[in-house]
Amino acid sequence: MFYLLYIIKNFGRKAMFKIIFYLVIIAIIVISGASAYHLYQVKEKNKTEMANFENETPLNADLGNVLVIYYSWTGHTKEIAEQIAALTNAKTYEIKTVKEYSSPSVYMESKKELMSKNYPELEKGFKPNIADYDTIFVGGPVWWYTMAPALFSFLKKTDFKGARVVPFSTQGSNYGKFFEDFAANAQNADVLPSENFNNLAPEYNAQVKNKIITWLNKLSR
Missing domain, CATH: 3.40.50.360 (Flavodoxin domain)
Structure with missing residues (x-):
């Protein structure tokens, strides 16, 4: 807060909005990158798990009604x-x-x-x-x-x-x-x-x- 007031006082509101704009862009990039990496991890995990079930499995369970x-x-x-x-x-x-x-x-x-x-x-x-x-x-x-x-x-x-x-x-x-x-x-x-x-x-x-x-x-x- 004090940092923003300092910017307004010394550089004007235009500079403050420019800094806020760039911070928002950086935040979006970081969040998007983290989300993409998470999706990649999930995809790889699913691929690894499903590899364990490639072969057809016969059903021999007795579960009753x-x-x-x-x-x-x-x-x-x-x-x-x-x-x-x-x-x-x-x-x-x-x-x-x-x-x-x-x-x-x-x-x-x-x-x-x-x-x-x-x-x-x-x-x-x-x-x-x-x-x-x-x-x-x-x-x-x-x-x-x-x-x-x-x-x-x-x-x-x-x-x-x-x-x-x-x-x-x-x-x-x-x-x-x-x-x-x-x-x-x-x-x-x-x-x-x-x-x-x-x-x-x-x-x-x-x-x-x-x-x-x-x-x-x-x-x-």
Whole structure:
């Protein structure tokens, strides 16, 4: 502040605005560079991970009667949920909020809900009977490094009564505290090993399927 006043006094407002302009440009360049480097790191990490699932993997998992519960906003979680369901001959149940998030404000709305713990109301209607299933998958997107608020709403209203519950997440690059928070909020659940799925290009579809199968095989009863 004192530096800016000094510039105004000795060089005038024009010089001050010029300095501010250059500082803003430098900040934009630094932020853009950091963002580009982060995206490069994520791309390389995804490439390395998917290389581990190049070979076709046979499915030999015995999971019993399976249910896949999911919340999806962009559609990525739904894609993973449907793949799990197809491979395990499972039924699916989609968690839906009464009020849909609007595209421009979704992340600010969800941040407010997460901070206040005032989670969204869910649509009423048919809800599957947990006792009818041997293995229950529950998935959703990572928002603000944790579960989307709708998942918190669902877990608050659900007693798993000792059922085998398998969490999974979808995200850009970092699942944060998703699984830690899931385990802390899944009431009376026998939580099994989780899996996470980054948003990937279609060129990796086969590897993603192999990754899911590898995971399912490890969950076999």
